[in-house]
Amino acid sequence: MRTFILKLKNKVNDFSIRKKLVFSFLIVVFIPIMITGYYLTHQLREFSLNDAMNKSVEDNKRIAKQVNAFLQVPINISSQFLLDNQLEEFANTQYKTTYQYVEAFQQYQRFDQYMDLYDYISNIRFYMDNPTMIDNWRVIQPDESEKKKDWYNQAVSHRGYIGWYFTEDFTKKNNKYLTLVRRIDFLHYNNYGVLVLSLDNSYFNSILDEYTSPSLILNGSDVIASSREGLIQKDITKLPLTSLKSNGTFDTTINNHQYKVVTTSLKPESSYNSMKIVTIIPVEMIVADANKSSMLALLFILLSSIIAILLIYFFSNMLSQRISRLSKHIHEVSDGNLDTNLVLAGNDEIGKIANQFNVMTDNIKKLMIESKDAEREKALLIIRQKEIKFQMLASQINPHFLYNVLESIRMKALLNGEKEISQTVKLLGQLMRKNLEVGSAAVTLKSELEMVKNYLDIQKFRFGSRFSYEMDVDPLSESIKIPPLSVQPLVENAIVHGLKNKETGGFISIRARVINAELWVEVADNGSGITQERLNQIMERMNDVHDSDGKHIGLSNIHQRLQLSYGEEYGLTLKTSETLGTKVCFSIPAGGN
Template identity: 40%
Template sequence: MRNKLYISFIFVVFFPVLTVGGYLTNELRQSALEDTKEEALTNMERVKERTLAVMNVPLYVSNNLLYDLHLKNVVNTKYQTRYEVVKSYREFDSFQEYRKLYKDEISNIKFYMENETLLNNWEIIPADKMILNSKWYKAAIAGKGLVRWIYMDDETKKQQKYLSLVRQINFFDLDTSGVLVINVNINRFNLILSQESQPIMIVDDLDHIISTNQPEYFGKKLTDIIHFEQLRESKTGMFEGDVEGESTQIFVDTISTENSLNDIRIVSIISDESIVGNANKVRNMGLSVIGVSMFFALLLIYYISKLLSNRLIILSDQIKQVGNRNFNTRISIDGKDEIGQLSKQLDFMVNNTRNLLNEVYETNRQKTLLERKQNEIKFKMMASQINPHFLFNTLESIRMKAHLNGEKEISQVVKLLGKLMRNSIEVGTGKVTLGNELNVVQSYLQIQKFRYGDRLTYELMIDPLSKTVLIPPLIIQPIVENAVIHGLENSRSGGHVCVETKAIEGGILVHITDNGVGINEEKQEAISKMLHEQNQHDEERIGLKNVHQRLQLTFGEKTGLSIDSKLNTGTKISFVIPLEEGRKDVKGHDC
């Protein structure tokens, strides 16, 4: 009920107010954007005209120097002495005159020429190998006399960077050429931009910031400040982008000069916050009024809904406790109306459920106790099933060996037999490590080896990581005993028994293999059927059945014995011990 009142409030009051407020705020923002756009375009046009006027000066000077015969004679003469070079330089003053005349627009003028007789006076510079291989020099040569604007270091000004006009000057009648470099006075650009209120930059075609009225942008590239794909594509116009994590309006325009291979761009950035500042103030004031009104309205709705829904909330909390399996909860709501009647019926249902669960719990407890006792009896019977015939033959063999060979070997066999007997008697219902179980198996096989001599051979191929796995006791030994008695004892030539463990995905695989008489298909089907029956009517196979059932009781229905046998070939009995997740697989090798 309370939620319905809240939802009604949201749809009737909250959404309409937000819709109207959002519409008005958006209109104010759009109006501010249009005004700012017009102002920004006007400012950029003014900056563009003043910047172009500065750039036209070095362009005009370069056009004059194309036809300067004095420059042509100075740089193409093959001098015999340094005195001749110095004298020629003193008579050539064109660069100095241009710098004096246009000191506000031009910072420096240099000419690079491949003439080994020239001297470097920071105006006329012999082009050595390093200069010839520089990018800007190659770009000038590739321009074939056209102008290229490059933001480059000036070695005559302590490697300070300047926007430079770079141009090849050809002397066609002499079949020679040189490169003219005229540095634009950056201070002039800085003065122009400093008169603008919004952040503005002059940028070359490689995104180097040549000049700006923002000190923190000096030495950076445009892409370090503005993250916007269109800027890399040298597009012009108005865009929305991200500048230092803040939404910003970006204005881009180009400055093109005559006979130029590339353009210079003007970029102005205005944050959305500064554009819509007044609109945001109105919005914030409106949101404050709306927030106060909605608070009082919500408070009123809260108290009204509390009077109506308090009993339902208490009932809901009690039902949640029952849902969390707390059946001792008492559901009690005063009153004789529908809510009171509902609480009484729910309390009656909870009491019945609690009694039923207690009965089921007691029944399952008794059933589990009975099964455990039965399994303990079966396990004790399994542990005590030592074949008297086996004990008789073993003792007789010990006697014969003692008579023929002395006492050392007898002592070892007696020790193994005592170990095997002690392990069988002391076994309980807990789990043992696979390594301990294999020690019992090895003791048993050594005793049988003593009995049969060369007629019996055996092999244990154990994955070291499997030794610490916990399994029920007397799982592998009965299977090995079954292999020796039923598989090899009746074979005149004897045989071989192999016990192998290896890690596979999700568990440990155990193989017990013999090359004895084997089992025909009909008998093999009978044994498989017997393993899955509940009644133990075949006493001859009670060992295999007990092992099979204990594996399934311990590890689940997916485990248990798997028998693969062929008559006169041998028998392989396998089972899988599941492992917890996280163990690495270790590849074993077959017997």
């Protein structure tokens, strides 16, 4: 054996350099590459499965969190009905006449208020055993057939706990909805009713549409919502939905198709039953790309090996030298040196790689600079948006309490014949609602100007004939979206500062136009104007991104938000005259950012 090895060694030593390169390639490179290729192909398939599974598990958990957060609103609404003394009196009063009941029903507006406030609430019904009340699709006398239904019996027996059912709504052509049912106890009357709150199923579909994994929301064996049904519609009906595990993953085979199934149990707050979030992953779909990539990889390895054997005979020295230089520069880049420049003669692949390498290093440097600038601008925009939100939150108390108090004041004024006071209180309630709902998302110009009009009408109630206003708005501009609170502070500034010395004859003009694919907005007053010195101070402060007193939403905040959202060429423009008043203008792209 030793003699054979020695002879083989001597024979190899007699080979030419090219033969040695080919031989070493076959022994040292080609065989390990084939073995590695096979191993990587297998690992790629497993990795694809594991990656898809991990992603589906995370998606499943996120869907459960989103659905739970979405269900929190109807849960809170049902809790408010649970403590509603007005509902207790309305539901337990023995009405002597139909007119008396109709009048009481018209005064109790909570059902319609919640449906107007939340568009994803499809319907609210209240079942109450009170013969003096009239069925009207809101308040319903439960008959024996209703009382025998499972959801009704379960709601009654669980005394205040919440149940979730996928039931028909006879007021909606018997369409099925995910429905909250809850017994409402009236302790003073030793009586109870059953609240039925139906939710719009499209909102659950919109949650699932955000994710790529095919998913279902189940209530028992009922499918509340599903996504990407086309991938699984043939087999989904044969999946044992009722036997799914509450939490975890398992494999199943239907019609010779393998599936990975992920389930998460969802039991909302104060509920006595639960739902399931089910993600179904077809194995064939996951490994299809991996198998294709594996075949291409193996084919590429084989072809590359054959080509390499041929090229080694002719270009071994040249290739080794050029590759060494390329490797050297790549190593320099990996060490953080982006100023290196690679020059290799020729237009072959290595020459092109060298050119692309130089372009890549330049692009990396540019991207690093642009990334830092973008992050800085994004941080500034977030700060400005949060300043607005903090100012709104600083004055925010329970909105339902405020709306109810203002509505009570308005109704009292209306009953006393004070129509002007009633209208003003109504405007104030609408203005407060919009201000409390302000976030960082863009709003339409029409919505912003509705809030401005409410504000101006309230100010006219305060100051009487001290000032008047005019709104001249191009209908084409109303649907264009702008950052929230971009116009109202300008109008407020015009009243507080521009007209502060005007006892009579004050005038404010709001104009909006679409000019050359840009939205142009102007707020003008006929006040005493601004001195040049004061104007310079204002302009300097508007352009100082670090200047923010944190006390109000002023010109500086609006100016910087516009520039951060649309670019430095946009922002506020001030025009003033001590005889003609002040104009504040801005323009933004009509198509968005």
